[in-house]
Amino acid sequence: MPFPIHTLATQANCPHGAKATFIATSSKVLIEGAPAMLEGDQAMIAGCPFTVPTGKPQPCIKAKLEMKAQKVRIEGKGVILQGPADLCESAEQIPQGPVTYATVQTKVLVT
Secondary structure (H helix, E strand, O other): OOEOOEEEEOOOEEEOEEEEEOOOOOOOOOOEEEEEEEEEEEEEOOOOOOOOOOOEEOEEEEOOOOOEEEEEEOOOOOEEEEEOOOOEEOOOOOOOEEEEEOOOOOEEEEE
């Protein structure tokens, strides 16, 4: 099943509504004018309001993007795909819930 490649223009939120900011390390390949996300690139989250029931703040700080293409590589690194297992994590690396996507490019799909 083909999946879209993440780009710098991908818009996503943590399950608590905070915005994710994608950070691409290469700009050699553009999809619809935005750099493709590569293995090792990050999606950081700021402003998550989540607090555990005991009152301890436990905000999402990053989106863990696990799915990479098997055959498509840029500069020797696999491209990152929108995967069903993309999760947000706290600073303590505790899974907080799935990433919710608002905008993902759909011109380039790969497996």
